[in-house]
Amino acid sequence: MAGLTAAALAVVAFLAYQASATVPESPEKPAAAAPSALPSAAAAEAPRQDPLAVPTGSGTGERVVYSLAERRVWLVGADQLTQTFPVMPSTVSPQPGTYEVTSRSGRIQGSDGVEIEHVVRFATVDDVSIGFGAAVDGSMSSPAPDGRTGGVRMKRADGDAMWTFATIGSKVVVVP
Incomplete structure (x- = not known):
């Protein structure tokens, strides 16, 4: 029994070492290509308790929040979640x-x-327009990797919600 416990502890210690070896010494901050930047990348990378909850560090007030890593959009009205849905980036x-x-x-x-x-x-971005939209045929397939396009696709019902919510001048917050 003691041998099994020692072996299990050795495996856990090895896995912990491997995990710590892949963590950078200082997180890089993303370059802001917009009027105002978000808080440091370290704050945005904290594990999220509820993946459907609006990401912390995405600002306040009415806004569209677009997570690059999660491939998800949140429509937030007056600091209350209105809707969230998956998207397919280009x-x-x-x-x-x-x-x-x-x-x-x-x-x-x-x-x-x-x-x-x-x-x-x-x-x-580099003369490529970035925007949300829905394919009339309902498709959300991955884009061809050799093209340079900026369409962020969503389901038609989600496109309807985005269209109603995000008018000219509406705030869009992109998080890592």
Whole structure:
């Protein structure tokens, strides 16, 4: 029995060592490509108790919160969650920071040839417009890795909610 306990402790110690060896000595802060940056990346990387809860460090007030790592959007009205849903990012993403909705289009053709509705644009990265939208055919497939597009796709019902919520000038907060 003592041998099993010693072996288990050795395995746990080894795994703890491996985990600590992969942690950077000082976390890098993301460069802000927007008017105002978010708190340090270390605060945003803390484990989340409820993955559907609005991320801490995403600001206050009415806003759209877009998590790059979680591939999820939260619509927050007056500091109360209105809706949350998964999204499929494209090949070009904005840096974490605070943006605002700059333009909207009711219906366009996406760069992949798919018809997109309820497009809400909020950023530009290297001449690529970044925005939320829903494919009219309901698809949310991963984009072709060789293209440079900025469409963040969502289901049609979620696109309807985004369209109603995020008007010109609405705040969009991108978190890591």
